[in-house]
Amino acid sequence: MITGHFGLAAGVKSGARQVPLWALMLATVWLDVLFVPLVLAGVEGFEDAPGTDGGYGDGIIHADWTHSLAGALLIAGLTGWLCIRWWGRLGGLTIGAVVFSHWVLDLLVHRADMPVLPGDLGDLPRLGFGLWQHHVLTAAIEAALLLAGAMLYHRAARRTGGPIARVNLITALIVAGGAVTLGLDLAGL
Template sequence: MITGHFGLAAAVKSVERPVPLWALMLATVWLDVLFTPLLLTGVERLDPVPGTTGGYGNKIIHADYTHSLLGALVIASLTGLLAARWWGRRSGTVIGAVVFSHWLLDLLVHRTDMPLLPGDLGGFPRLGLGLWRYPLLTAIIEAAIMLAGTALYWRAATRTGGSVRRVAVVTGLMAVVGAVTLALDVAGV
């Protein structure tokens, strides 16, 4: 869902002009950024879905800290507070909300592997609607989110008097990043 996350960041930028685009792009994947060292140290892990050979969404993700509901809320809140120190309260709130949006979008695609509490405390049922079971549909939805976000960004940036060349370059880069991340997702990389 990386492409979908980036599309959402572009859409948010279209209405929240003071927040830097790079900060929104980083915020939207922040849970995955924090997941990476935990994955590399074995604290969180990826397991293949039994009976699959790889590819798009064919991993069960045990991100029991970064992608638990409470963990995501805490990370989003702390990130928002930190961002507020640099860019003000409103921008900090936006950054925090974008960090948490990651969890909401992941809820759509993940299998039931997202715990409510960090470390799966309490053993509550895990969440996930499992859209990854339908790779083509998931890819179409991700591409649509990216296209919509890019279009909203383009429209807002050109209406506010931004340099057409700069807007075109940034929009082009977003399209390339979206295409590359979607291709990597579909390939199962």
């Protein structure tokens, strides 16, 4: 869902002029950024779902800290609070919401592997609607999010009166970057 996350961030930028696009792009994958060192430390991880070939969407994610509902809310709140210093209250709230949007989009695509509480405290039922099991549908949703976000960004950036060549270049980079990540996902890389 990386492509979908980036599309959402580009779309948010259309209404959040005070927050730089790079900050929104980083915020939208912040849970995954924090996931990486925990994977390297053996605290979190992933595996192929039984009976799958390990391709696009065929993983079970063991992200019991970064991708738990309460953990994602805590990370989003802390990140938003820290960002108030640079982009004001509205900018911090925007960053926090974009960080949490990662969890919401992951809820749609993940199998039921996302815990409610950090560390799977209480052993509550795990969450996830499992759209990743429908590869073509998930890829289409990601592509739609990317294109909608890029279009919203482009339209808003043109209204601000910035150099059209720069607006076109950034929009093209958003679409190209999203297409590359979606292609890599579909190729299983």
